[in-house]
Every structure is written in C-alpha cells, then in structure tokens.
Amino acid sequence: MSDSDASSPSAAPARNYLNFATTAKSWLLTLDHKRIGLLYLISIAFFFLVGGFGASLVRLELLTPDGNLLSAESYNKMFTMHGVIMIFFFLIPAGPGVLGNFVLPLMIGAKDVAFPRLNLASWYVYMTGASFGVAALILGGVDTGWTFYTPYSSTYANSQVILTGLGAFIAGFASILTGLNFIVTIHKLRAPGLSWFRMPLFVWAMYATSIVVMLGTPVIAITLVLILLERGLGLAIFDPALGGDPVLFQHLFWFYSHPAVYIMILPGFGIISELISCFSRKRIFGYGFVAFSSMAIALIGFFVWGHHMFVSSQSVYAGLIFSFLSFLIAVPTAVKIFNWTATLYKGAIVFRTPMIYALGFLGLFLIGGLTGLFLSSMGLDVHLHDTYFVVAHFHYVMVGGMVMAFLGGLHFWWPKMTGRMYFQGWAIVTAIVIFVGFNLTFFPQFLLGYLGMPRRYHVYPSEFQILHVLSSAGASILGGGFLMLYIYLPLSLFIGRKAPRNPWPATGLEWEVAESPPSPHNFETTPVVTEEAYNYAHKDHAFFEQDIVDILPEEDENV
Amino acid sequence: MSDAHSSPYLHHHFDTLEQQRQASSLGMWVFIAQEIMFFGGLFLAYTYYRALYPEAFAVGSSLLSLGWGGFNTVVLICSSLTVALSVHAAQVGNKNGIMRYIVATMFLGVIFLGVKYIEYHAKFDHNLVPGRNFQFEPHDAHAHTAPVEFELPALVASAQAQVPQMAMPAMDGEALHAEEEHGELSFDPRHLQIFFSLYFAMTGMHALHMIIGIGLMFWLLRLAGTNRFAPEYYTPVELFGLYWHFVDIIWIFLFPLLYLI
Ligand code: HEM
Ligand SMILES: [Cu+2]
Numbered sequence: 080m081s082d083s084d085a086s087s088p089s090a091a092p093a094r095n096y097l098n099f100a101t102t103a104k105s106w107l108l109t110l111d112h113k114r115i116g117l118l119y120l121i122s123i124a125f126f127f128l129v130g131g132f133g134a135s136l137v138r139l140e141l142l143t144p145d146g147n148l149l150s151a152e153s154y155n156k157m158f159t160m161h162g163v164i165m166i167f168f169f170l171i172p173a174g175p176g177v178l179g180n181f182v183l184p185l186m187i188g189a190k191d192v193a194f195p196r197l198n199l200a201s202w203y204v205y206m207t208g209a210s211f212g213v214a215a216l217i218l219g220g221v222d223t224g225w226t227f228y229t230p231y232s233s234t235y236a237n238s239q240v241i242l243t244g245l246g247a248f249i250a251g252f253a254s255i256l257t258g259l260n261f262i263v264t265i266h267k268l269r270a271p272g273l274s275w276f277r278m279p280l281f282v283w284a285m286y287a288t289s290i291v292v293m294l295g296t297p298v299i300a301i302t303l304v305l306i307l308l309e310r311g312l313g314l315a316i317f318d319p320a321l322g323g324d325p326v327l328f329q330h331l332f333w334f335y336s337h338p339a340v341y342i343m344i345l346p347g348f349g350i351i352s353e354l355i356s357c358f359s360r361k362r363i364f365g366y367g368f369v370a371f372s373s374m375a376i377a378l379i380g381f382f383v384w385g386h387h388m389f390v391s392s393q394s395v396y397a398g399l400i401f402s403f404l405s406f407l408i409a410v411p412t413a414v415k416i417f418n419w420t421a422t423l424y425k426g427a428i429v430f431r432t433p434m435i436y437a438l439g440f441l442g443l444f445l446i447g448g449l450t451g452l453f454l455s456s457m458g459l460d461v462h463l464h465d466t467y468f469v470v471a472h473f474h475y476v477m478v479g480g481m482v483m484a485f486l487g488g489l490h491f492w493w494p495k496m497t498g499r500m501y502f503q504g505w506a507i508v509t510a511i512v513i514f515v516g517f518n519l520t521f522f523p524q525f526l527l528g529y530l531g532m533p534r535r536y537h538v539y540p541s542e543f544q545i546l547h548v549l550s551s552a553g554a555s556i557l558g559g560g561f562l563m564l565y566i567y568l569p570l571s572l573f574i575g576r577k578a579p580r581n582p583w584p585a586t587g588l589e590w591e592v593a594e595s596p597p598s599p600h601n602f603e604t605t606p607v608v609t610e611e612a613y614n615y616a617h618k619d620h621a622f623f624e625q626d627i628v629d630i631l632p633e634e635d636e637n638v
Numbered sequence: 639m640s641d642a643h644s645s646p647y648l649h650h651h652f653d654t655l656e657q658q659r660q661a662s663s664l665g666m667w668v669f670i671a672q673e674i675m676f677f678g679g680l681f682l683a684y685t686y687y688r689a690l691y692p693e694a695f696a697v698g699s700s701l702l703s704l705g706w707g708g709f710n711t712v713v714l715i716c717s718s719l720t721v722a723l724s725v726h727a728a729q730v731g732n733k734n735g736i737m738r739y740i741v742a743t744m745f746l747g748v749i750f751l752g753v754k755y756i757e758y759h760a761k762f763d764h765n766l767v768p769g770r771n772f773q774f775e776p777h778d779a780h781a782h783t784a785p786v787e788f789e790l791p792a793l794v795a796s797a798q799a800q801v802p803q804m805a806m807p808a809m810d811g812e813a814l815h816a817e818e819e820h821g822e823l824s825f826d827p828r829h830l831q832i833f834f835s836l837y838f839a840m841t842g843m844h845a846l847h848m849i850i851g852i853g854l855m856f857w858l859l860r861l862a863g864t865n866r867f868a869p870e871y872y873t874p875v876e877l878f879g880l881y882w883h884f885v886d887i888i889w890i891f892l893f894p895l896l897y898l899i
Contacts, residue, residue, distance in 0.1 A: 190651035193661045259668050267661040268651070297672045301679035305839060313769030314835035316683065321828045327686055331679055600650070 095596040097498065110195035111599060116181030117496065118202050119172055120489075124565070126168040126209060129216075131558060133161030138520075138554040144541040154537035155222035156238065162225030167247045168209045170481060171339065174346025175257045175292070176205070178488050179285050181496055183261060185589035185597060186279050188270025188606045193263040201256035208250030215242035224535065226336070229317035229328040233309040241311055248303040251296045254342070258292030261285050270588065272608035279587055279612045280369050284349025287373035291338045291345070291380060299335035302328065329391055333384035341380045343477060344444075345373055347484030348415055351437050354487050355419045357585040358434035359426025362613040365418045372411035379408040389460045398457050405455035412448055416441065431583070432506040436487030439514045443479025447472060450525065465535075468528025474521045486510070486564070493568070494578030495589060498596040501571040505563065513560035519553025586613055647871035659873055666877040670884050673847075677888055680840050684895060687832050693825035698833030699897060701766060703757060707897040710753050711889065717746035718886045725879040728872035736862045736875060743882065744855045747848050754845055761834070768835045774827040837896055844892060847885045854878055 096113050106114060136157045140148045149157060184192055192198050215221050221243040223232040232240050265286050269278070306328075308314045315321040317328045348369075356363040363369060385393055385401030393401075419441060428434070450472040454460050463469065494500055523546040528534075532543050539547070581590040589597075592606045645655055652658040688695045720742040727735025765773040858878055861867065867875060 193651075194665060195649075195651070255672055259665055259672070262668050263661050263665045266664055267657060293668055293672045294675050297676035298679045301676050301843075304843070305679075305683070308835070308839055314838060315768045315828075315831040316835050316839070321831050322687075322691060322826065323832060324686070324690070327683060331682070605653070 093594060094598060095498065095594060096599045097596050099599050108199070110191070110199055112180050112184050112192050112195065112198060113496070113597065113601075115198050115202055116177050116179075119176035119180060119205070122202070122206060122209065123169050123173050123177060126164050127561070128565075129213075130161050130164035130169055131561065133157045133164065134554065135558060137161060138551040140537055141539070141547045142551050144539050144544055146537045149537060151537055152222060153220075155224075155535070156220035158535060159221050159224050159243075160216055163212060163221070163243060163247065165477075166225055166339070166343075167250050168205075168212055170343045170477060171254060172205055172250075172257075173485050174343065174350075174481070175254070175261065175285065175288060176202070178281075178350065178485070178492065179257065179261060179288075179346060182492055182589050183282060183285055184264060184268070185495075185593050185601055186282055186587055187265065187268060187273055188588045188592070188602065188608065189264060189268035190600045190602065190605075192260045193268055194260050197256045198260055201253045201260070204256065205250055205253035208246045208248070208253060211242050211246030211249060215239035215246060218242065226332060227303070227306060228332075229306065229309075229325045230319060230323075233306050233317050233328075241307055244303045244307050244310075248300055248307070251300050251303075254292045255296050258289035258296070261289040262293065265289075270606050270608055276367065276370070277608055277611050278370075279349075280352035280363065280366070280373075281346075281349035283370040284345050284347075284352070284373050287377040288342055288345040291342050291377045294381065295335045295338035295342065298331060299339070302331040302335070305331075326388070326391055326393070329388055330384070333387045334381070337384040337387065338377075338380045340473070340476065341376055344481050344484075345376065347440070347444075347481040348373060350484045350488035350491070351419060351440055352415075353585075353587075354433045354437040354491055355422050356613045356615065357491075357583055358429045358431060358437065359422050360429065360615045361422055361426040362611075362615055363418065364421035364424075365414075366612070368414050369418050372414045375411040376408060379404060379411070383408055383455075386455050386460070389457050390464050395457075402455050402457050406452060409448060409452055409455075416445060416448075430507075432501070432503060432510055433487040433491035435507060435510040435514075436483045436490065439510065440480060440483040440487065443475055443483060443514075443517065447475030447477075447480055450475065463528060465533055466528035467524040467532045467534055470534050471521045471524035471528060474524070479517055479521070483513075486513070489568075491583075491585075492589075493571075494582050495593070495595050495597070497572055497575075498578050499571050499575030500578050500582065501575055502567055505567045509560050509563040509567070512563065513557060516553050516555075516557030516560050520550050520557050521553070523547075523549045523553070586615060645870070647868070655870060659871075662873045662877060666880050670880065673884060677840075677843065680836070680843065681891070681895075684836050684840065687829075687836065691825065691829040691832065694827075694829035695833050696899075697825060698830050698837070699899060701764075702837070702897050703760070704897055706753050706757050707893055710750050711893050713746050713750050713753070714886045714889050717743045717750070718883055720746065721879045721882045725872075725876050728867055728875040729869060731867075731869040733862055733865065733867065736867065736872075737859060740855050740858055740862070744852055747852050747855075751845060751848060751852075754841065758838075761838075766830075766834055767838070768831040772831050772834070774830050840892055840896065844885065844888055847888070851878075851882055851885055854881070 096111055106118070109115060109118075136149065137154070140146065140154055140157075146154065180192070180198065184190070216239075218239055221236070221238045221240055223236050223238070223240055223243075227240070227244065232244075265278075265282060305314075305316045309316050309318065315323055317323040317325050319325060352363055352369055383401055383405045385397055386405045389398050389402075450468070454463055454469060454472060490501060490506060527543055527546045527550075530543070530546075532539055532546075578595040580593075580595050582595075584590065588602075588606050588608070593601055648655055648658060652661065720739045724736050724739035724743065727733075727739060761767050765771050765775075855878070858874060861874060
C-alpha cells in the first residue's frame with residue numbers, strides 16, 4: 080500500500096514474502112504461513128504425480144480383460160499405492176495445507192496463524208509421514224487397499240503394512256496441527272470489525288474442516304496404532320481366531336474415513352463460494368445458509384459412517400438409520416448447490432479460468448453427490464457395493480469436486496501467491512481438457528459398476544472391455560491435462576506478467592489490502608473491516624481493464 | 639496497547655498478551671478434545687469386547703494387581719496436586735516454587751512408570767502377554783511371587799462367582815471345545831488375550847503420554863531456570879498443568895475399567 084502501484088513495470092520490486100530472504104534456510108525454517116503453504120504445494124504436487132503414476136498403471140492393466148501387464152499382486156499394490164497417496168498425502172493436505180495456509184490468515188487480516196511454529200512442524204510431520212509411505216513403496220509396496228481392512232492387514236498381508244500405516248498415522252498429526260492452528264486463528268486473530276458473519280465463506284469452510292479434522296483424525300490414529308500393535312507386537316485386537324471382531328475395525332475406520340471425505344471436500348466448498356461470487360460479480364446468495372450448511376455437514380458427517388458397512392454384517396436397523404442420515408446430509412449439501420446456482424442467476428458471469436473450474440465443479444459434484452444417494456439406499460447398495468459404481472462415485476466427488484475446486488482456487492490465488500499471472504489461454508484449454516478427460520474416464524465406470532464389474536480386480540469378463548477402454552482413453556486425456564499444469568504454472572513464474580494487487584477485481588482483504596505477493600507480515604497496518612463479505616455491488620463492474628486473455632506475455636513486461 | 643506491544647513475551651503476530659494467552663489456552667483445549675477422541679477409540683473397543691466377553695474380562699481384571707494399581711492411582715492424584723501447586727507458584731511469580739513442584743511432579747511420574755514396569759514385568763513372567771507365548775494356567779498359581787499379587791485359583795473362583803453363569807450365546811463350537819478341555823473354565827481363554835491386549839494398549843498409550851509429559855517438564859524446568867516466566871506470562875506452565883490433569887483423568891477411567899470391574 081505504501082509503495083504505490085506494484086504492477087507498474089518501472090517500480091523497483093517491493094519487499095515481499097518471496098524476495099525478502101531467499102536462502103534455502105529461510106525457506107526450510109520459515110514460520111511464514113505463506114511460505115509454508117508453498118512448501119505444502121510443492122510437496123503435494125510431487126505426490127500427485129506419484130499417485131497418478133499408480134493410477135496410470137491400473138488403467139493400462141485394465142485395457143485388456145486378462146492380466147497381462149501386472150500380476151494380481153502388483154495390481155493390488157498399485158491401486159493401494161494410488162489410494163493411499165492420493166488420500167493421505169495429496170487430497171487431505173491439499174485444501175488446508177496449501178490454500179488454507181496461504182489465504183486464511185490473509186482473509187481474516189491476521190499477520191500469521193496463531194502458532195507459526197506448529198505450522199512449520201505440521202509440514203515436517205507431513206513430510207516424515209509421506210517419507211514412510213515412499214519407503215514402503217520402495218521396499219515392496221503394500222497391498223491392503225487404502226482401507227487397511229483387518230484381519231488381512233493385521234495378520235495375513237505379506238507387504239509393508241507397518242510402514243504404510245505409520246506413514247498415514249504420522250501424516251494425521253500434520254492435519255491435526257493445521258486444524259488446531261486454524262480453529263484458534265479463526266477464533267482469536269480476526270481483524271477488528273471482522274465479525275463471524277462477515278467472514279468469507281472459505282474461512283467458514285476451513286473452520287468446519289478443522290473441527291472434523293480435530294475430532295476425526297485421532298480416531299484413525301488410534302485405529303492404526305491398534306493394527307500396528309497387532310501386526311508388530313502380536314497383540315490380539317481384531318483377529319477373529321482369538322475372538323476379535325474385524326467389523327469393529329471397520330466401524331473405527333469409517334468413523335474417521337467418512338468424515339475424512341468432508342475434510343477433503345469442505346475446503347472445496349469454501350473455494351467455490353469465493354469463485355462463484357467473484358465471477359458472477361454478485362454477493363453470494365444466502366450467505367448464512369452456505370456458512371451453516373458447512374457446519375451442518377461437519378456435524379452430520381460424523382453419524383453416517385455405517386453406510387459403508389451395509390453388507391458387513393451390520394444390523395439392518397442400524398443400516399436404516401445410517402441410510403436415513405446419509406440422505407439427511409445431502410440436504411445441506413444441496414443447499415450449497417442451490418445457493419451457488421442462485422448466485423449465478425442474473426449474475427454478470429465472467430469466464431475466467433477459476434470460473435471454468437467452478438462451473439465444472441458444480442456439474443461434476445452434483446453427479447457425485449446424487450450417486451452417493453444411490454449408494455446410501457440400502458437395497459441398491461447391496462448390488463452396487465464394491466463395484467466400479469463406488470469408484471465412479473467417489474472420483475466424481477474427490478476429483479470432479481475437490482480437485483476441480485482446488486485447481487480453481489489455485490488459479491484464482493496464483494497471482495497473489497506468486498506475483499505472476501498464468502497464461503489465460505493455456506489455462507482455459509487445460510481446464511477443458513481436464514473436464515472432458517475426467518468425464519470420459521469416470522462416467523463409463525458408473526455403467527461398469529452397474530453392470531457388475533467389481534472393484535479391485537485386475538482381470539474381468541471380456542464384455543466389459545469396451546467400457547474399460549473408454550475409461551483408459553479418458554484417463555490418458557485427463558493425465559495430459561494434469562501434466563499441462565506442471566508445465567505452464569511453473570513457467571509462469573518466469574515469464575508470466577506481473578500480477579496487480581487485485582487482478583479480478585475481487586473483494587476480500589487478501590485482494591483489496593495485501594499486495595501481490597504480500598509483504599512478509601501480510602499487512603503494514605492491521606486492516607479494519609467495515610462491510611460484509613462479497614460486497615460486489617460496489618465493485619468496479621468495468622471489469623478487466625487490464626484484461627489478461629493473452630496467451631503469451633507482452634513484450635514490455637519482461638524488460 | 640503500546641506498552642503491551644513492548645512486552646518481551648509478546649509474539650509479533652499478536653496484539654496483546656491477553657490475546658496471546660487466550661489463543662494458547664484455546665489451542666490446548668482443542669488439543670485435549672483431540673486426545674479424548676484418541677483414547678475414545680480405545681474405550682470403545684474395550685466396551686465392545688467387554689460386552690461380548692464379560693467372563694474373560696472379569697477374570698482378566700482379577701489377574702491385575704489391585705494393590706499396585708491403587709498405589710499408582712494415589713501417586714497420580716498426588717502429582718495432580720503438585721502440578722496445580724506449580725501453576726500457583728507461577729501465578730505469584732515464585733520461580734523456586736515452580737521448579738520445586740515440577741520436580742516433585744516428575745518424581746511422582748517416574749514412580750508411576752516404575753510401578754507400571756513392575757506390573758508389565760509380572761505379566762511377562764506369567765505369560766500373560768498376548769502373542770505366541772500367551773498361556774493361561776489356572777493351576778499354575780504358585781508361580782505368582784509379586785508381593786501384592788493375589789493367589790490365582792481363589793481369584794478365578796471369585797471372578798466366576800461374580801459373573802453370573804449365563805448361557806453364552808456368543809460362544810461358537812470351538813470355544814465350547816476349549817471349555818471342555820479346561821474343564822472348570824466358564825470362558826474361552828483366548829478371549830483373555832483380548833483383555834490383555836487392550837490392557838497393554840490402553841495403559842501403554844497412557845504411559846506414553848506420561849513419558850511425553852515428563853519430557854515437557856524438562857523443558858519447563860529450563861524455561862523457569864532461565865527466568866522466562868513472570869506473573870504476567872506463565873502460559874506454558876498453565877497449559878502443561880492442563881495436559882497433566884488430562885493424563886491423570888484418563889487414568890482415573892482406566893483404573894476402574896481395568897482393575898476394578
Ligand atoms: C451426498 C453426499 C454423499 C453420500 C450420500 C455418499 C455416500 C457414499 C456411500 C453410501 C458410499 C459407500 C458405497 C459402498 O461402498 O457400497 C460411499 C463411498 C465413498 N465415498 Fe461417498 N458419499 C457422499 C459424498 C462423498 C464425498 C464428498 C466424498 C469425497 C470427497 C466421498 C468419497 C467417498 C469415497 C472415497 C468412497 C469409497 C470408500 C471406499 O474406498 O470404499 N463421498 N459414499
Ligand atoms: Cu461415506
């Protein structure tokens with residue numbers, strides 16, 4: 080603010096959080112939430128590649144009905160590696176670790192999160208956990224599936240269950256540290272004037288996410304400890320031969336892992352609220368409903384886990400209740416979808432890359448959510464359970480929903496994070512490639528599952544081949560789309576145009592007050608908030624004077 | 639405000655000491671909520687298996703040493719007192735008081751762990767550690783030498799008397815077979831392994847928390863020794879007190895569940 084217009088090319092580069100210190104030590108020991116966010120970004124980007132590699136081999140194997148690329152054992156290890164990495168080392172840290180860390184303190188006008196040292200510790204803990212995962216991979220892999228069902232994992236599996244379990248256990252503490260930090264930060268560090276109902280919806284979403292993290296993650300932690308004790312030290316907990324009950328394991332596992340799907344998607348909901356509002360140039364429709372639906376989802380999300388166990392000898396009456404509650408949780412979810420749609424209505428919609436992802440999210444997440452209701456219907460689930468229908472369902476929510484939202488958010492805040500614009504043309508093309516590739520990959524899987532193709536098999540009857548080939552073809556398009564991100568986003572750091580403070584122009588302290596990139600302590604003076612969030616009515620509608628539809632940077636920007 | 643800014647205890651991203659204190663304290667409470675869920679998983683497993691195998695659990699419980707368990711309960715309650723006294727000393731700025739009571743708490747913590755060691759050791763001696771060497775020998779009672787261990791056959795008998803000899807619906811063919819083999823046993827000795835597994839898992843996790851607590855107390859001693867606390871700033875002592883009380887409370891639940899009922 081002090082230093083006039085950062086976007087003017089002649090000004091000497093202002094002191095910001097990226098350039099004020101550049102040594103490796105200043106990165107590895109940083110306490111700055113923004114740098115920690117970037118550390119997380121680099122790490123999860125790496126693990127997304129590794130996890131994606133596993134997926135590619137799975138899809139390659141499934142091109143033909145016989146197992147001619149991978150043996151049954153290596154196939155099991157591949158899908159396990161894919162699932163474990165994507166869930167524990169990519170998607171769970173993606174929302175809070177990257178975008179949460181970077182934007183949350185900026186959004187609420189804080190200089191940092193409440194406990195910066197714990198925040199850095201969180202990244203190291205995450206890296207330690209992930210290293211255990213990688214070690215497990217190098218030492219032969221693990222074949223239990225990401226669900227670690229007992230007694231296979233605790234007694235019979237002949238692979239690196241202990242290392243992988245430790246990895247997931249440790250990574251859990253990284254989530255816990257982040258969640259703890261966010262809860263306290265949101266309670267105690269909001270800028271003057273920023274009352275709870277003036278907070279951006281992303282902050283509400285992160286608050287709900289953090290609550291789920293704090294109450295859910297410890298349960299998976301103790302569950303993994305029990306498996307490790309049983310496998311490593313020979314304790315008897317889940318072993319049916321000694322009277323142990325594997326179904327108890329499933330209850331404990333899903334008590335965390337259903338809420339965990341909300342740990343993954345809730346940050347996405349928050350991102351989408353920001354994007355839809357900004358690119359419709361309109362205050363979000365029904366702010367309070369959107370905020371409270373996040374809290375409702377966080378709460379109800381703890382009481383639906385049994386819908387994963389309809390056919391695991393769970394009592395039918397318990398099943399009925401779990402089924403009912405799963406339908407109930409669709410209500411706040413639908414509230415969100417309706418409110419986003421209503422926000423679009425009569426909005427001045429602007430198709431920028433983040434908005435393309437947001438619109439893609441709306442359609443894909445809708446399909447993901449509705450098919451969740453198919454699966455929550457007890458009778459239907461007997462047919463669909465453990466088939467490709469489930470695989471398609473959760474990819475529609477996790478990839479079609481969260482990954483799309485994450486990429487939308489990443490493009491939205493990229494100028495703020497890096498101080499550079501990405502190339503709008505490439506980005507839009509990539510978003511569309513991803514959308515098309517995604518649907519081609521996963522829509523056939525609904526059909527496959529409905530027709531009876533079970534999940535986790537590497538051979539299948541030849542009548543399924545056509546659909547599998549379609550899916551694999553889609554996967555290569557999807558993979559190509561993701562790879563493009565790895566090319567143009569890093570490239571934009573070097574030759575992208577310098578980003579102005581508020582390129583979209585969006586509301587919110589991170590856009591209106593903080594520079595791009597922000598100064599080390601975010602704000603020179605603590606901002607004071609005087610209005611509600613998303614006050615687009617008073618924003619400049621003569622949008623994009625400095626339009627950025629160009630594919631390549633202008634000459635003069637590089638001088 | 640301006641003088642608060644100059645306080646050496648204030649981190650740059652807080653405006654006032656009060657805000658900083660509230661943040662730390664909220665953080666600790668959230669952490670404790672998380673801990674409750676962690677132990678909650680264990681308590682759930684315990685409750686479930688106890689309901690499934692009441693006889694085995696009653697016998698298992700009677701095999702634990704009530705004397706040592708009770709002794710440890712008293713030790714921990716005393717340590718709660720000493721830790722509370724150290725917080726009080728911090729409030730009034732009594733540096734020596736802080737250090738004295740922290741050392742006392744550490745001492746009590748170490749005693750607790752020492753007793754746990756004795757108890758664990760006895761379980762190893764009597765082959766009551768789950769796994770391949772697990773052996774339940776109701777007749778082999780004279781092997782028990784620990785001073786506060788009770789005589790086994792009497793205990794098994796009394797435990798059996800306590801447990802109503804109900805028809806056991808959960809028992810499968812194999813379990814019945816096991817019963818025949820052991821003649822007078824009213825439960826499947828394999829289920830005793832589950833009891834002891836939970837015993838080790840629950841007390842082990844609890845002991846781990848105590849060990850971490852003792853480590854934290856070294857850190858507090860160093861801070862106190864270098865005069866880092868003052869009446870307007872002693873948050874670490876206070877929050878450690880919360881943590882230690884929490885660990886004690888877990889034991890207050892573990893003791894009756896494992897030793898008494
Ligand atoms: C409307 C909300 C949702 C409902 C009603 C719902 C329902 C279900 C049901 C019933 C299953 C079990 C299917 C079976 O195994 O037979 C399932 C599986 C799954 N869902 Fe959802 N779901 C919803 C949202 C989500 C979200 C938001 C995510 C992730 C971001 C997600 C991720 C998953 C995953 C990963 C599985 C598979 C677990 C496995 O590996 O077995 N779901 N869902
Ligand atoms: Cu679920």
